[in-house]
Amino acid sequence: MLCQLCNNDTRVLESRTNAQNTSIRRRRECITCKFRFSTVEEIEILDLTVIKRAGKEELYSREKLLEGIKRSLVKREYSSEMFKKLTNDIERDIQVSAKNNRISSSDIGEIVMKHLKNFDTVSYVRFASVYRDFKDPDDFAKEVKKLEN
Numbered sequence: 001m002l003c004q005l006c007n008n009d010t011r012v013l014e015s016r017t018n019a020q021n022t023s024i025r026r027r028r029e030c031i032t033c034k035f036r037f038s039t040v041e042e043i044e045i046l047d048l049t050v051i052k053r054a055g056k057e058e059l060y061s062r063e064k065l066l067e068g069i070k071r072s073l074v075k076r077e078y079s080s081e082m083f084k085k086l087t088n089d090i091e092r093d094i095q096v097s098a099k100n101n102r103i104s105s106s107d108i109g110e111i112v113m114k115h116l117k118n119f120d121t122v123s124y125v126r127f128a129s130v131y132r133d134f135k136d137p138d139d140f141a142k143e144v145k146k147l148e149n
Helices: 062-072 080-097 105-119 121-131 137-148
Strands: 010-017 023-030 036-042 049-051 057-059 102-104
Touching: 049 105, 062 080, 062 105, 062 121, 080 105, 102 105, 105 121, 121 137
Parallel strands: 049 102
Antiparallel strands: 010 023, 023 036, 049 057
């Protein structure tokens, strides 16, 4: 990897994996100017096709997934580490559930809901309200009732 300041080669001083072994943090130093910086390597889902409800196909978007999860977690308490673990677990299940690098958007929605249900029930209900297209307060009440049972 090249130095951000002088564009010369760097060397790795230290490498550490996170607690879930899903990423590696590397401490680097430029051989020439001695500038130090950190990099993080994470697993990336590549070449996954999502089949939408109407049959349209699109490439998997991690950003789109994270946006939807973050929206459901607005004003809820969680750490960045908890969020990272949640999203890594969700993406792992998406990857495992995909057949021939294809997965339906409904399968992704169910995977997200399964994880949110265990992570934060309020966020689960928020996500479910969009995913299942709740029309009135009774839909919310039914979902909460399911959680209580």
